[in-house]
Every structure is written in structure tokens, then in C-alpha cells.
Amino acid sequence: MSFITRGFSGRGRERDDRLPPGQTLVEDWPVLSAGVTPQIDPEDWSFEITDETGTEHRWNWDQMQALGLEDITVDIHCVTHWSKLGMSWRGVSLDKVFENVESEYDYVMAHSYGGYTTNIPLDDLLDGKAWIAFEANGEPLDPEHGGPVRLLVPHLYFWKSAKWLRGMTMMPTDDPGFWEQSGYHIHGDPWLEERYW
């Protein structure tokens, strides 16, 4: 139903084919958070996965990093129409984290310090698609960007990459998290423009 906007020419003719539809390249790193930025000391940080038996698998800072840090370069896409390309990150693959977690459930609710939640199918977290991230651009993650530890799921809109990550709960169904209950898409694939429902 689109029509030409009178007088609009736009700039971005040499569009980078790494940009999904409706996205604009940014050089800085915008911050989107719904509330106060939690301040978490790495010494106090821990991460746990709760499965259907109620068993908690827990890692502290050193135990998580001991699973093996990887350097990765990925593009990130925010639902508010900005993307950053070729960002360097350092984190632990969720494949390693889930190696010792037995669950029949196919969905995950990620939880953050501060109360944020977001739902993700397990398939979107495994096979080298997601990380528990400690650093971006060669620096420890700033609190406003989710430090000390955030989830990194770069193939989905970035609200899925929960800041201030503290745990995950296995779920039998894809129940909506914080933004998903407020009108954002249950899945969030930027290439399909799964922004809102």
C-alpha cells in the first residue's frame, strides 16, 4: 500500500545488503530500556537455568567464563529501526551452557536483574546462534548496554538480547515476555520484519 512521499528523496542509496528491511545504519549505540539501569557487581553476578524438575543449574562469573569465551563479529538490529553492523563481541556460546541441561521443553524465558523478561525458542539459542556476552567492542559491557552480562541473540531484534541477564526458565510453551506482552512480536526476526503483532 506504500505510495511515494511528495518531496522525499532520502539518502541511503548505497544500501548495505546486510541491513534488514526498515532498518537504518547507526554509528553510535542507542540505548533502549524501560526503567532504571541496574548496577551489578561481577562478584555478585550469577546465572541459573531452571528446568521442569525445578533443578537449578548455576554458574558464577568465573564458572561461566570457564566454559569458554569466544570472539564473534555480528550485526545487531533494534526494532526501533537502527542497526549496527560488524560489532565485535566476546561471550560464551549457549551451546556450551546447555550441554549439561536436560529438558523436554522447547522454549526459554530469559530473566534479567530489574525484572525484565523475554521469551525465546530454544532452537534460536543453540547451534552457534546465541551467546552470554561479557564484552562489546573490546570493552566490558557498560551497565546501560546490559553489563556486566547480557544475552546476545543477534539474528533476532535486539529486545530479545536481554540486558543484565540473570537466568533462564525452561517453558513447555512460548509464553510472552515483557515487550511481547505489550504488542511486540512473539518471535522477532528482523528479516521478516516481525516487529509487532
Add this chain to the structure above:
Amino acid sequence: MRRPASWHVATVTEVAAETPTARRIVLDVPTWPGNDAGSHLDIRLTAPDGYQAQRSYSIASAGEGTRVVLAVDEVPGGEVSPFLVHELSVGDQVELHGPLGAFFVWRAPEQGDTMPAPVQLIAGGSGVVPLYAMLSAHAAAGDATEFRLLYSVRTPADVFFRQELDALMGVDYIYTRQTPEGWPSPAGRITREALAAAALPAERSPRIFVCGPTPFVETVANWLVELGHPTTSIRTERFGGS
């Protein structure tokens, strides 16, 4: 109540200078379902060769009806805001998607709600737009909840909705570059002390909405927590990078 977001065609009915760098744009959107105070929308522009650009803007109006008001500050060197501020004219049509956002919104208390908490709004620059929507929705509802706005702005000329705000009680200004003549304090950035003096205290358990550039919101929200406000009472909306 959730209002489903969808695509709409909007026609510009009025444009007016809001400040030296910002413009008020009034749109008629026949299919608009109304919007909560504080919500936002996406604008999509299409060039003759099919190139498209989309941006999100807070909505300055609220409630039922097909009249949607935006106040857009020009981002120098930007792609969309200079077009909206300088080129868009009455009669032009644009595509909108919305209304969006169900968290950074204020809704009038329902009848029977007991003693709703007072509301403190804190704006940095053009972050006043969704907060102004809340102020005017509150006034339009004849709601008795106490509302205050603390507005940090560069100079008197940069104040959005000046006339409308002058007609409301409970608006405090902090001028960061230049003050009006005879202003009791020199121009300067907000301080923790100024925030503590102007904002409703934690003992009154206000609901707080903060909107502005990222560094402003980070600073103010952290101070609010230090001043004893629970994090659950503070909602934020940020723009720009860090």
C-alpha cells in the same frame, strides 16, 4: 485496553514552528484507533525509486479521535527529521504504523480507584513530547491525581508547548544554556540537589516517567533511586546513543 497497531495513511492538516529547531505537525488519520498518552508511532517515507526510511516518534496527543499531533526536533544531518521539519506541507500524505507502546503510557484512573499515586514527569529536551501527552490527557480527564513536570531545556526559546504548559500548574524548568531574565539560578545541567528539590519526594510514592537523551535519563534515573524511589516506580524512555 490494548489498541491494535496497524498501518494508516495520514494527511498533514497543520504545520507550525514549535521552537527554532522543531516543528509541530498535525495529522488527520481517518483509521486511527486513538492512543494512550505516551505512546509512539513509526513514520514511513517512500522516495520515487522505492527507497524507504522509517523512524519512530512519540505522539504529543492522546485519547480518541483521528487527530494525531507530533512535535519533531530536527536532528542535524539526519535523513527523516529535516524532511519533516522543512519539507512536509499541509495536504501531504505519509504512512504511519501505530499506536505503539503499552508501557511508557499514562491512563486516567478508573472510577473507584482509590487515591492514585501522584505522578512526576521528568523531561530532557524533546523528551517532553510523550510527557506533554500525559499532562494534557490528565487535564482533559479532569483527573485529580497530582501531576508535576520537571523540564530540562537548553534555553527559553527551546521550550516545546510553551503556551500550553504556561496554562498548567506544577511545571518546573531547568535551563541548561540560557535562562530567562531574572531567573533565580544560573544556567546549568540538572544536579542531584535540583532534582531532589523539584521532584515529588519518595515518601509520597509518586509514579515517575523520565524521557530524554540517554545520558540525561541514565543520570536522573540513578539519582532517583539514590533518593529512595523504588525502581519499580520509575519508567524511562531514552533516545540517542552513548
